Amino acid sequence: MNKKETILIVDDEKDMRFYIENLITSFGYNAASVGSGYEAIEKVKTINPALILLDLMMPEMDGIEVLRRLKEINGDIPVIMLSAHGSTDNVVKAMKIGASDFINKPFEPEVIEITLSQVLERKNLLLEVKRLKEEINKQTRYDLIFSNNKKMTDIKSIIEQVAETNITVLVRGESGTGKELVARAIHATSLRRDKPFVKVLCTALPDNLLESELFGYEKGAFTGAMRRKPGKFELANTGSIFLDEIGDMHPTLQSKLLQVLQDGEFARVGGESDVKVDVRVIAATNKDLDRAVKEGTFREDLFFRLNVISIIVPPLRERKEDIPFLIEHFLNKYNLQYNKGLKKLSEETMARFMEYNWPGNVRELENMIKRVVILGNEKTVLTRFKSLDAHTDFGYQNEVQIIKTDKAKKAAPDNGFSLKSVNKRAIAEVEKETIKDILNKTRWNRKEAAQLLKISYKSLLNKIKDYELDKI
Amino acid sequence: MFDVQTKLLKSDVFEYLLDLEIKKAMRYQYFFSLLIIEPDLREDTYNEADIIKATADIISDEVRITDTIGRIGNNKFYVILPHAETITTLTVAERIRSRIENYTFSKNSSVIKNTISIGAACFPTHSNELKNLVSSAAQMINRAKNIGGNTVCLPS
Numbered sequence: 072m073n074k075k076e077t078i079l080i081v082d083d084e085k086d087m088r089f090y091i092e093n094l095i096t097s098f099g100y101n102a103a104s105v106g107s108g109y110e111a112i113e114k115v116k117t118i119n120p121a122l123i124l125l126d127l128m129m130p131e132m133d134g135i136e137v138l139r140r141l142k143e144i145n146g147d148i149p150v151i152m153l154s155a156h157g158s159t160d161n162v163v164k165a166m167k168i169g170a171s172d173f174i175n176k177p178f179e180p181e182v183i184e185i186t187l188s189q190v191l192e193r194k195n196l197l198l199e200v201k202r203l204k205e206e207i208n209k210q211t212r213y214d215l216i217f218s219n220n221k222k223m224t225d226i227k228s229i230i231e232q233v234a235e236t237n238i239t240v241l242v243r244g245e246s247g248t249g250k251e252l253v254a255r256a257i258h259a260t261s262l263r264r265d266k267p268f269v270k271v272l273c274t275a276l277p278d279n280l281l282e283s284e285l286f287g288y289e290k291g292a293f294t295g296a297m298r299r300k301p302g303k304f305e306l307a308n309t310g311s312i313f314l315d316e317i318g319d320m321h322p323t324l325q326s327k328l329l330q331v332l333q334d335g336e337f338a339r340v341g342g343e344s345d346v347k348v349d350v351r352v353i354a355a356t357n358k359d360l361d362r363a364v365k366e367g368t369f370r371e372d373l374f375f376r377l378n379v380i381s382i383i384v385p386p387l388r389e390r391k392e393d394i395p396f397l398i399e400h401f402l403n404k405y406n407l408q409y410n411k412g413l414k415k416l417s418e419e420t421m422a423r424f425m426e427y428n429w430p431g432n433v434r435e436l437e438n439m440i441k442r443v444v445i446l447g448n449e450k451t452v453l454t455r456f457k458s459l460d461a462h463t464d465f466g467y468q469n470e471v472q473i474i475k476t477d478k479a480k481k482a483a484p485d486n487g488f489s490l491k492s493v494n495k496r497a498i499a500e501v502e503k504e505t506i507k508d509i510l511n512k513t514r515w516n517r518k519e520a521a522q523l524l525k526i527s528y529k530s531l532l533n534k535i536k537d538y539e540l541d542k543i
Numbered sequence: 544m545f546d547v548q549t550k551l552l553k554s555d556v557f558e559y560l561l562d563l564e565i566k567k568a569m570r571y572q573y574f575f576s577l578l579i580i581e582p583d584l585r586e587d588t589y590n591e592a593d594i595i596k597a598t599a600d601i602i603s604d605e606v607r608i609t610d611t612i613g614r615i616g617n618n619k620f621y622v623i624l625p626h627a628e629t630i631t632t633l634t635v636a637e638r639i640r641s642r643i644e645n646y647t648f649s650k651n652s653s654v655i656k657n658t659i660s661i662g663a664a665c666f667p668t669h670s671n672e673l674k675n676l677v678s679s680a681a682q683m684i685n686r687a688k689n690i691g692g693n694t695v696c697l698p699s
Contacts, residue, residue, distance in 0.1 A: 159591075159617060162617070163616065163617045166616065166617075167616070189544075193555065265672075266671075266672060267569065267671055267672065269569070284572070287572070298573075298574075298626060299574060299628055300572055300573065300574075301572055301573070301574055301667050301668075302572070303572070305667045305668075305671070306568075306569050306572065306667050306671055307671075308667055308671050309671065309672070310671070
């Protein structure tokens with residue numbers, strides 16, 4: 072801890088002031104002292120102390136009053152009260168106003184040292200928490216703002232319009248377009264912003280587990296239900312619930328969800344009594360729900376219930392003018408996170424980025440920038456683009472064909488006679504080249520290579536060993 | 544971190560842990576409850592400090608070792624009971640209340656009796672948020688005291 076912090080001593084007795092000042096200096100802090108409450112208030116405005124030691128009993132303005140005024144000026148500075156007259160009443164009073172601790176006079180020097188370091192440590196922790204909270208708030212606020220695209224600005228105005236109502240919103244768009252950000256923005260601009268925002272990924276769990284996740288269960292509802300569990304809807308009470316990938320929800324669950332939307336009531340799994348909740352539902356899907364309704368996999372009544380307001384987030388390829396802003400944003404974000412200093416992408420990469428059609432949308436862009444920042448160069452990203460240009464699907468199929476015919480000729484017998492052994496050698500030769508090639512393509516990512524070769528990871532490892540392949 | 548007299552957590556640490564409990568309960572989906580316990584001290588209670596100390600000891604003895612107890616202000620105790628929903632909460636609170644009621648606080652051969660009031664609120668049944676949870680429990684303890692103390696109150 073940084074010990075060169077200034078501590079302000081407020082005491083009307085000169086000797087006491089002098090004594091404490093010496094003590095504090097000997098502990099390695101800076102000390103300043105004043106003899107009255109008025110001076111203390113003036114001093115705080117100029118020196119911004121890390122902590123104040125305040126005598127309770129002083130003429131003119133007593134410690135309690137000084138404390139109250141100090142807290143009005145700057146509530147973040149911790150104050151430790153000193154008193155020879157430590158009556159319980161005053162202790163309670165001072166604590167209620169916001170004193171951090173209390174030291175009775177006379178005191179041992181160690182008491183001062185320990186109390187000081189404890190209070191300062193706590194203060195620093197609180198400041199750190201405050202800073203982190205602000206950072207998080209800032210992040211969630213800004214993520215949506217950058218955009219020049221008409222569709223995106225439209226979305227922003229819709230969000231502002233619907234935020235203060237309790238209307239159910241359905242967010243639609245391809246994977247990676249930022250549906251969750253839209254949902255969070257709705258919650259953050261709504262009157263429920265200080266209440267919980269609970270996210271449920273409907274595809275993450277099998278249907279029966281999803282039901283108990285959403286609605287909770289009673290003790291003994293099924294094997295393993297040791298105690299009653301509250302559902303996400305209960306947890307989100309008075310706040311918002313975000314149901315992601317709702318298009319994949321099982322029809323039986325859909326009907327239970329419909330009931331909550333209509334009545335604000337549901338029963339826990341295995342429960343009889345209804346639980347009442349007030350939850351705003353924001354749902355999202357990348358599925359074509361209209362078609363799902365026609366096909367009968369999604370309940371029509373639920374669809375209408377959810378689809379009161381529908382926000383369609385456009386894919387990145389339809390708002391390419393946002394790409395530079397997004398790149399800048401993600402560069403800043405990851406530079407900060409990984410402590411790197413990559414300020415700009417090269418012209419070539421930028422041009423590639425603008426051309427590319429981004430099937431994975433903003434998430435894909437974000438991951439690519441993350442990779443560039445971490446690796447510190449754009450080579451791998453560019454290589455990937457190049458291979459995408461040359462062949463679809465990494466072009467492995469074509470190349471393998473060429474290798475096969477080529478190598479098969481070379482594997483003709485020059486010292487063997489049996490056709491079987493020729494066969495074996497030829498295959499080995501071709502296999503070796505193919506594996507080597509694919510491994511180089513995947514930058515020796517063996518898992519990916521095994522998938523492309525359609526063999527198990529383990530047999531790939533064996534083959535690498537057999538053919539004595541080495542990373543170059 | 545610890546209160547010198549009762550060896551219980553001080554208010555700021557307790558508040559931090561309560562906030563953490565809410566986050567944990569939210570994430571891992573479980574119930575928990577908050578008790579506010581206050582001795583029914585009368586004007587003529589002359590050995591307040593002893594009663595506070597003994598009450599603190601009894602509370603620590605009655606709850607599970609995994610429960611969190613804090614001393615808030617001069618004479619209030621806050622207790623977090625993880626995984627307790629309304630019925631369990633009521634059972635535990637009632638047990639503490641009756642133990643104190645039957646306890647004899649004695650000093651210098653004089654026999655003193657004292658009672659406590661308890662207000663409770665359950666997460667997420669009564670609230671799913673720090674401020675509201677504390678204020679529901681606080682309302683309940685006021686109600687308990689208004690009807691004469693020696694009572695446990697839970698939001699209906």
